[in-house]
Amino acid sequence: MANLPKRIIKETQRLTEEPVPGINAVPHEDNLRYFDVSIHGPSQSPYEGGIFRLELFLPEDYPMCPPKIRFLTKIYHPNIDRLGRICLDVLKSNWSPALQIRTILLSIQALLGAPNPDDPLANDVAQKWKEDEKTAIETARQWTRTHAMS
Amino acid sequence: MAMSSDEEYGSDQMMSDDELDADSLGELAGNLDSDYDNDADDDQFLENMRDDKPQKPAYEVDYTTLSDAELRNKQKEQVEDVRHILGQPVEQTAILLRYFKWQKERLIDKYMDDPDKVLEDAGLGAEWNDDPKLEKVRGFSCDICCDDDAEMNTYSMRCGHRYCADCYKQYLENKIMSEGESGRIQCPTDGCSRIVDSKTVRLLASPKVLARYGELLNRTYVDDKPNLRWCPAPECEFAVDCAVRQTELHKIIPTVVCNCGLRFCFGCGHNDHQPCPCALMKKWLKKCEDDSETANWISAHTKECPKCVSTIEKNGGCNHMTCRKCKHEFCWVCMGPWSEHGTNWYNCNRFEEKSGEEARGQQAKSRASLERYLHYYNRYANHDHSAKLDKDLYVKTEKKMTSLQSSSGMSWIEVQYLEAASTALQQCRQTLKWTYAFAFYLQRNNDTYIFEDNQRDLEMAVEQLSELFEKPADQLAASRKEMVDKTAYVGHRRRILLEDTANGLRDERWQFTTDIR
Numbered sequence: 146m147a148n149l150p151k152r153i154i155k156e157t158q159r160l161t162e163e164p165v166p167g168i169n170a171v172p173h174e175d176n177l178r179y180f181d182v183s184i185h186g187p188s189q190s191p192y193e194g195g196i197f198r199l200e201l202f203l204p205e206d207y208p209m210c211p212p213k214i215r216f217l218t219k220i221y222h223p224n225i226d227r228l229g230r231i232c233l234d235v236l237k238s239n240w241s242p243a244l245q246i247r248t249i250l251l252s253i254q255a256l257l258g259a260p261n262p263d264d265p266l267a268n269d270v271a272q273k274w275k276e277d278e279k280t281a282i283e284t285a286r287q288w289t290r291t292h293a294m295s
Numbered sequence: 296m297a298m299s300s301d302e303e304y305g306s307d308q309m310m311s312d313d314e315l316d317a318d319s320l321g322e323l324a325g326n327l328d329s330d331y332d333n334d335a336d337d338d339q340f341l342e343n344m345r346d347d348k349p350q351k352p353a354y355e356v357d358y359t360t361l362s363d364a365e366l367r368n369k370q371k372e373q374v375e376d377v378r379h380i381l382g383q384p385v386e387q388t389a390i391l392l393r394y395f396k397w398q399k400e401r402l403i404d405k406y407m408d409d410p411d412k413v414l415e416d417a418g419l420g421a422e423w424n425d426d427p428k429l430e431k432v433r434g435f436s437c438d439i440c441c442d443d444d445a446e447m448n449t450y451s452m453r454c455g456h457r458y459c460a461d462c463y464k465q466y467l468e469n470k471i472m473s474e475g476e477s478g479r480i481q482c483p484t485d486g487c488s489r490i491v492d493s494k495t496v497r498l499l500a501s502p503k504v505l506a507r508y509g510e511l512l513n514r515t516y517v518d519d520k521p522n523l524r525w526c527p528a529p530e531c532e533f534a535v536d537c538a539v540r541q542t543e544l545h546k547i548i549p550t551v552v553c554n555c556g557l558r559f560c561f562g563c564g565h566n567d568h569q570p571c572p573c574a575l576m577k578k579w580l581k582k583c584e585d586d587s588e589t590a591n592w593i594s595a596h597t598k599e600c601p602k603c604v605s606t607i608e609k610n611g612g613c614n615h616m617t618c619r620k621c622k623h624e625f626c627w628v629c630m631g632p633w634s635e636h637g638t639n640w641y642n643c644n645r646f647e648e649k650s651g652e653e654a655r656g657q658q659a660k661s662r663a664s665l666e667r668y669l670h671y672y673n674r675y676a677n678h679d680h681s682a683k684l685d686k687d688l689y690v691k692t693e694k695k696m697t698s699l700q701s702s703s704g705m706s707w708i709e710v711q712y713l714e715a716a717s718t719a720l721q722q723c724r725q726t727l728k729w730t731y732a733f734a735f736y737l738q739r740n741n742d743t744y745i746f747e748d749n750q751r752d753l754e755m756a757v758e759q760l761s762e763l764f765e766k767p768a769d770q771l772a773a774s775r776k777e778m779v780d781k782t783a784y785v786g787h788r789r790r791i792l793l794e795d796t797a798n799g800l801r802d803e804r805w806q807f808t809t810d811i812r
């Protein structure tokens with residue numbers, strides 16, 4: 146791949162040399178802007194014990210624009226929709242070019258630990274979460290067992 | 296059909312001019328013919344259309360139209376004003392004013408209370424870098440591009456978050472060109488709320504980006520101020536300044552005319568919808584949308600002659616139909632005989648409620664309410680449609696007139712009365728159209744009758760003028776005077792109707808079947 150910006154090379158280097166605990170991001174060999182990502186569900190959360198796979202792509206205008214990220218593993222979460230898209234401010238209006246892949250992935254991990262049903266993307270899940278948090282958490286746990294542990 | 300008698304006009308006046316002020320009464324009471332002869336002068340007529348009279352009618356509001364340059368100047372003036380009071384540089388004052396949505400007094404109050412807090416909240420530090428410049432910094436590495444070339448230019452605002460000039464530039468370009476941001480662009484550093492000032496933008500951005508930045512800042516000014524609104528016409532760059540507030544819209548319909556010619560409501564941005572208040576206008580449009588299926592059959596453009604049942608197509612705006620076959624004359628809207636329309640018996644516009652006995656039972660009731668709605672919708676849609684037909688007809692007529700001009704030796708100025716007539720027709724039909732939405736929600740009382748009389752008078756006048764338009768081009772030249780007179784007359788009837796409805800709204804005299812706040 147021609148002319149990978151220095152910024153991306155550095156970030157990739159750092160991701161492999163000083164990996165973040167519970168997070169793994171590896172670029173494709175044929176496309177260094179495309180990463181296979183896995184995030185461990187945080188402890189004390191309904192996602193604990195699960196390993197969630199995501200895809201991450203750095204668009205042409207990265208880092209002026211945020212990376213594109215999507216969950217590949219099915220997950221029951223008020224801020225993640227059926228297509229795996231994530232509702233997170235730093236991926237949208239609050240993106241700053243000074244943020245990095247590493248910080249974004251940490252934010253996503255934090256989101257798993259602290260769902261925010263008041264700023265929902267998957268509307269029906271958020272609804273359940275607000276109406277009956279206990280059942281919603283149980284469903285999230287079940288989905289984690291079914292889809293994220295194998 | 297030409298309603299030729301002068302007494303018709305005369306009786307009209309006696310009926311509904313009671314409420315007018317002495318001024319306009321005097322103007323009207325004189326010999327009508329000679330009055331309108333004076334008005335026939337084109338300039339005089341145009342002036343009447345603009346209503347530039349010393350006493351402002353109740354249906355008009357004060358407003359000014361502002362160009363791009365004027366908007367910029369206004370901002371500059373206010374910044375100048377406040378900057379001396381605050382003792383702050385121009386750039387910083389502009390940011391503060393924008394942060395306070397241009398509420399000068401509030402800014403000054405808060406600033407006097409606690410300047411540091413105000414500066415902090417608005418994304419400015421207490422200190423101010425008066426002269427932003429690029430610097431080369433030894434050993435610096437840019438966090439955005441990871442470049443560490445010792446020769447590269449770097450920049451930071453007072454917050455100290457430094458990036459290479461290229462990255463800063465790209466960042467600004469992205470914010471301004473792609474995201475359309477201007478007044479609230481923050482430092483590129485995550486979590487730093489320092490606002491990028493226009494000096495920084497001027498230093499870093501290309502001329503193209505800088506120009507866009509200026510436009511966007513201008514936009515935020517209009518968007519932030521409740522007394523300003525962009526003209527809704529596509530591509531139009533004027534804004535209108537009007538003091539009417541959102542909370543007053545049940546008492547006034549602030550109708551303005553942009554420099555581009557568009558007549559629109561300052562309150563809601565919709566095309567001119569006088570005399571129907573904004574809230575009613577919205578309810579009506581919603582209702583029409585919901586009931587469009589039911590009402591569809593009405594807008595069909597062909598009907599049958601009520602006498603001989605041969606098909607008749609409407610191709611002009613006029614509602615006075617004459618069957619080609621049997622010569623029966625009837626009204627397109629109510630299908631009743633036209634003979635009744637030229638007299639005081641004319642009640643095509645008024646919906647006669649069925650007596651209580653007839654409307655018993657749920658089914659009968661819902662049928663009655665549908666009929667009532669259709670009565671108003673029919674007329675509303677018809678004026679809308681007729682306005683278009685009138686316009687088409689004008690375009691065709693204009694072509695004929697151009698040829699007539701060369702053959703008859705009439706000058707360009709002399710055929711302008713056609714355009715004036717067409718404009719008046721459009722405007723009156725627009726008003727008439729909305730009188731039906733207004734009437735639909737109007738609760739019946741004594742005032743309703745005055746309104747309906749005004750509506751009828753305007754409608755009759757409009758149909759007469761519209762009818763003149765349908766004449767073949769070679770006869771048009773002969774009816775010039777009549778057309779000029781009727782053009783002035785429809786304008787006059789429109790003003791009477793609008794004056795009455797506007798006064799009623801202002802005094803909260805109208806009672807509606809629905810909430811208009």
Ligand SMILES: [Zn+2]
Pocket residue numbers: 437438439440441442458459460461462463
């Ligand atoms: Zn840089």
Ligand SMILES: [Zn+2]
Pocket residue numbers: 454455456482483484487488489
């Ligand atoms: Zn900063």
Ligand SMILES: [Zn+2]
Pocket residue numbers: 526527528531532533553554555556557
């Ligand atoms: Zn305009």
Ligand SMILES: [Zn+2]
Pocket residue numbers: 548560561562563564565568572573576
């Ligand atoms: Zn309005």
